[in-house]
Amino acid sequence: MENKKRNPAIASEFKFENAQNTSGKSYARILTGDRPTGPLHLGHFCGSLKNRVALQNIYDTFILIADVQALTTNFDHPELLRQNIFNVALDYLAVGIVPEKSTIIIQSMINELAELTIFFSMFISINALKHNPTIKTEAKERGYKELNYGFLGYPVSQTADIAIFKADLVPVGLDQLPHIELSRKIVRRFNELYGGALIEPEALLSEFPKLIGLDGNLKMSKSYGNAIFLSDDFDTIKSKIKTALTDKSRIHPSDPGHPDICTIFSYHKTFSESNLTKNIEHDCTGGLIGCVQCKNNLYESIKNILIPMNEKRQYYKERTSEVWDILFAGTNKAKKIASETLREVKENMKINY
């Protein structure tokens, strides 16, 4: 039974369950993306990348490297985008996103997106954007007193990203939900106005607990300087873990610890085998293990996760042109879809001169 109170922007679990082809893959298309503003870290891995690796087996997966959206906050350094795009692609390939299952797209190469964004911008009010809670939070975090047109409007451009590829589902965390609601509103309005048949996207909510930062901050983030990057070498990871905040009340290894308030223990819960985690909890609480040993154990757990990723990373690092070819192939495939959608859009709007 449909839950009446369910948020209409969130996909119901059973909606796509019968829409599978013979290989067990759903026909539904998902679209996700990242701004290429720097290397991806363990927070991204737990929060979205790991999920995408699983989703690509079930859905027709499109992943957008949103370099235009990156310009909303990094417009003063466009020359960094090329390297950042490459590094994000390396991160994707390292974690196990495979080009046979996922179409990776460079946003700025799909110029149709700019056109669709302009069309959408005609009937979305500035107030709707100004009151978007995610925009508000982000602007506050970044200390913006005034909002640039492009920044304020990025949920509109994101709507174009989703609509142009006819994505059914967008895997997101709760903070992105206002954007999906807005996207649905825009698409609905477009369809009403012009009798079009754009797809109202739904959020595929994947709310994983946020990975806290090495400094105990609630969020691991590049800008807070508290992140372990997927591309960090093992020595760097080891020394980063060494500096991580633990239970401050513990001076000697024999002092009873409080795993529930310890950053390192929260990582153990995420990255270590459950037996090790249980032992650590027991030994820390009983003052039987010191923080140095506990951190070494964590380092080993994280290292084990990263070893197979580093092998893939190394393979592609030595084959730069293969990585770009993957990006260009994905982008070309996506471009065909985008130009077809834009053709339909203009036809619907009767501006297909």
Ligand code: TRP
């Ligand atoms: N907003 C996303 C981010 O900040 C990137 C993004 C751009 C995106 N377009 C999208 C995500 C479309 C989902 C769907 O990382």
